[in-house]
Amino acid sequence: MDKIEHIGIAVHNLEKANVMYAALLGVEHYKIEEVASEGVRTSFFKVGESKIELLEATSKESPIAKFLAKKGEGIHHIAYAVEDIHAAMQDLAEKGFTLLNQEPKKGADNKWVAFLHPKTAGGVLVELCAERVD
Ligand code: ZN
Numbered sequence: 304m305d306k307i308e309h310i311g312i313a314v315h316n317l318e319k320a321n322v323m324y325a326a327l328l329g330v331e332h333y334k335i336e337e338v339a340s341e342g343v344r345t346s347f348f349k350v351g352e353s354k355i356e357l358l359e360a361t362s363k364e365s366p367i368a369k370f371l372a373k374k375g376e377g378i379h380h381i382a383y384a385v386e387d388i389h390a391a392m393q394d395l396a397e398k399g400f401t402l403l404n405q406e407p408k409k410g411a412d413n414k415w416v417a418f419l420h421p422k423t424a425g426g427v428l429v430e431l432c433a434e435r436v437d
Contacts (some may be wrong), residue, residue: 304383304391307407308414308432309354310389311380313370317359321346324355330407332357338411343367356382356411357379380418381428400424405434 314320317335325331325348334345342365348355358379360368363410370379388407396402401420409414415436419429 304385306384307353308382308384308430309356309412310378310431311356311358311382311428312377313367313374313379314357314359314376315371316426317344317346317357320359320369324348324357328385328414336411336414337361338435341411343411347412355411366412380428380430382416382432385431385433387416388417388433388436391433394417395431407433 304427313410321332328348328350330348330350332348335344335346337344342360344359344361346357346360348357358367360371362368367379384404392402392407401423403418403420407415407417410430410432414432414434417431419431421428
């Protein structure tokens with residue numbers, strides 16, 4: 304892993320959370336983006352070389368809606384930047400981590416992403432993210 308790219312945080316209301324996080328972090332969010340395929344609306348804050356990604360559900364079937372119902376607001380995933388996402392996925396699968404998607408998919412912020420099941424990653428949903436797929 305190259306660095307922590309971002310930390311994903313589930314919130315009930317993106318507008319309210321944006322105000323609180325702007326006060327907390329001392330910066331405004333720099334974009335809001337909907338990822339229809341995941342049923343989420345996201346906003347991003349820059350914190351040094353990493354980012355905070357706030358996630359709001361856009362439907363009841365959204366994984367974020369289910370997470371909020373079960374656990375409430377809080378840290379949803381940690382995203383690590385990788386250079387070669389295919390190589391990282393293969394390497395981690397060989398080490399026994401369970402991939403939630405077998406091919407990288409288009410995520411928020413123009414990234415290619417893949418997720419590891421929390422059960423095989425110490426209870427934390429892990430996102431791998433890369434600038435491009437080769
Ligand atoms: Zn993320």
